[in-house]
Amino acid sequence: MVALSTRKPDPVPAFIPPCLATLADAPPRGDDWVHEIKFDGYRLQAHIADGSVKLLTRTGIDWTARFPSLAKALKSLKVKSAIIDGEAVVEDERGLTSFVKLVEALETGQWSEMIFIGFDLLYLDGVNITSGPLIERKDLLKAVLTRSRSKHLRYSEHMASEGATVLKEACSFGLEGIISKRTDRPYRSGRNSEWLKSKCLQTDEFVIGGYLVSSVEDKAIGALALGTFEQGKLVYVGRVGTGFTHDTARALWKKMQPLKGAASPFSAPLTAVQRRGVVWVEPKLVAQIAYSTRTGDLLLRHAAFKGLREDKPASDVHRPKTRKTKS
Template identity: 35%
Template structure:
């Protein structure tokens, strides 16, 4: 019996910093950014467990992956990766995650992209490229419920273009010779693709010396703010329309707008104005968003 031995502990994951352009030097390797839940798989003498990025034990929710982890050819390990809900073509569908965790956990998949510990060896000081080699040797052929995050070395701009063309969320780039360090680090960066959507303008925030922002909704639900960076002519027509509507009957604050956003600087806009808004793909709220054009009814 080895029940008196201490179990392996969760390690705070390394987090990539957001950048707007991918690194282009050959010192980087690049992977797809999978849209799912960050998960750490741990195997020790008492079996396998699955932890969220914050260290919560979700082994029961991810039980098929946990069972598969216990069959990998090692006595112990700590693997970093992403739990996804893959479609038939392998693309992750984040909107299916909760449903599958509840009803069809066997339809989830774990994409392994790093290994921190294996069979008594602490691997975090090793270069990224060496850790990935050890990881591949452990999970290959990676055709089942535990998969492997393939990478390319160099060519960041071309990789980003391919990811964007496939309509994926983005990419993660890692310095090939960097160790694994918990927390946010410049050794890992993420570059997200952009989307352009037609959204409803529900308010405008104008403040002296600062960029003018629009508040936007989709299907009546607030989704965030975007800088109004259109031409002066379009802006002038928009202000005139808002002023006419306000003089006739001021618009009221829509429901569901956070109080931190709905301060006294906001001019609420009546329904009927839409805009094309460019924003980062895969975010719950608008991020790094800018207005490209406004349908102001003129």
């Protein structure tokens, strides 16, 4: 266990850039890994100090005002100071986290439905504990969160079973996937191979480069043209034409109007079919998309819109590289 009482107080960091998981082709094997559910929400870093709470996005933007119920619940924790890495989520009728439901809750102010799931502890009562091993940080976090009776707070349990078995079970329940983490490693900001994500469903962020007007409704979008940045150039990956409600189709159309442009933002010319009917926009908005797979030329198949991501700039959206897991 991390010896907090013997440490001199550490300055409270204003923000700790988050540890990011690398996409893997399969979960890692071995006793030095644990596996957690991959949640479908907004990554938040909770800062608790001097009786106040701040909730920061993964880029350090203050979103406390957007999650008042979570801030209130975190403020009630029996700690002097803490920094907790976690995720803001809303569950659907099956009890699964849903980004679509979270976006709806944020838009309509349904604060009572929101939950903060904590999965790592970075600072506690005057001590920066990022240098300690993950399993010890998690033990401390569990002790902190399980003392709370708030319905808005939850601890992310982990499983030490074989990763492939955990992923199979996760997929059978309709979950997005799992995150595998090395138990003995410190917290390291940035993307690394000590946190690995294995997916059941393909979900990624894509940049919106254009839209098609709805054929059945005025001032609403019918589809989006998507891309990712590769070496500073926007590369076309296909269209998404499902997953929109009437409200989101109209809201997206409204957001697109100030961004309309005369020319395609994509680096390579599109085919006549790909560009037909597309209204070009500046590539500034990021959409979260679920899809089944990619074609040989990397276009999305069976894509569905899940919501806009406001916590990530478009310039940071790149095609993820997959790490090969040793057998």
